[in-house]
Amino acid sequence: MSASRTIILSVWTYLLIFGLGGLAFCLQCVLVPLTWPFDHGRRVTGRLFRLAAIGVTKFNPLWDFRVLRPLPPYRPRRTVVVSNHCSQTDPFLISHLPWEMKWLGKASLFKVPILGWAMFLAGDIPVVRGDRGSAKGAMARCRRYLMRDTPVMIFPEGTRALGDEMGPFKDGAFHLAIETGADILPVAVAGTAAALRKHDWRFGQARAFVAVGTPISTRGLTLDDLQALKEQVRAEIVALRHQITPLTGT
Numbered sequence: 001m002s003a004s005r006t007i008i009l010s011v012w013t014y015l016l017i018f019g020l021g022g023l024a025f026c027l028q029c030v031l032v033p034l035t036w037p038f039d040h041g042r043r044v045t046g047r048l049f050r051l052a053a054i055g056v057t058k059f060n061p062l063w064d065f066r067v068l069r070p071l072p073p074y075r076p077r078r079t080v081v082v083s084n085h086c087s088q089t090d091p092f093l094i095s096h097l098p099w100e101m102k103w104l105g106k107a108s109l110f111k112v113p114i115l116g117w118a119m120f121l122a123g124d125i126p127v128v129r130g131d132r133g134s135a136k137g138a139m140a141r142c143r144r145y146l147m148r149d150t151p152v153m154i155f156p157e158g159t160r161a162l163g164d165e166m167g168p169f170k171d172g173a174f175h176l177a178i179e180t181g182a183d184i185l186p187v188a189v190a191g192t193a194a195a196l197r198k199h200d201w202r203f204g205q206a207r208a209f210v211a212v213g214t215p216i217s218t219r220g221l222t223l224d225d226l227q228a229l230k231e232q233v234r235a236e237i238v239a240l241r242h243q244i245t246p247l248t249g250t
Helices: 003-035 043-058 090-094 107-111 115-121 132-147 172-180 223-248
Strands: 063-067 079-083 102-106 125-127 152-154 183-190 206-212
Touching: 003 043, 003 115, 043 090, 043 115, 063 090, 079 132, 079 172, 079 223, 090 183, 090 206, 102 107, 102 132, 107 115, 107 125, 125 132, 132 152, 132 172, 152 172, 172 183, 172 223, 183 223, 206 223
Parallel strands: 063 206, 079 152, 079 183, 102 125, 102 152
Antiparallel strands: 183 206
16 A cells, blocks of 8 residues: 555544544533433443444444454453453454443543543543552442443553563453452454554554453452463463454454
8 A cells, every 4th residue: 555545544544533533422422411320330421432433443444343253142241351452443443342341541541632531421441550549549440330230341461562472461450350250251352453553643454353252250269369360361362363363364
């Protein structure tokens, strides 16, 4: 693809992101007073934001984002969903999964005009990296969602991987699952790294897939089992990635 075409389609993608994100935000503002008094899981305003993300992929000629089917016969409720993290475009892909969940994300993202405001109204959870107080508060919000049977979505690497190999998993998601008795649902993404390279503003052409594994129960586990649980989930995500990576053509 020529450099000029890449720039034109990148600008189009940004227009889609902020245009559909802005539309979602306006609709969220209307729906907040109508739904929040009884929708404590923020499912309505949250799902609206995910649909905007899906819309970006549908109108974007650069991206072919798909869910590997069939999905497991499992509807997440008190569930910590964990995924590898390849790109800032991962949320656009994972939003295709047919259920609402609350995302743990960098606090700086919530300051982005329109999109950050929409994330707040979606009920997503900001956290400041390296700030123990912020992390403690974010985990408390995650616990409240889980106790209301609303799934939460966490990237256990904490940041995007620089290469093909996954980075080390942090303990937070697994500590949270054991503490609340939540299931862990492994999810894998592949192909999104080409959609937006790290440290590059231009979007690229990409065929990407998201795959969902088998839920893993934490019933009866204690914090002594955390490392074994983390290794089990990581192995499941690695296996899922091996399954979908050939489908991306990379």
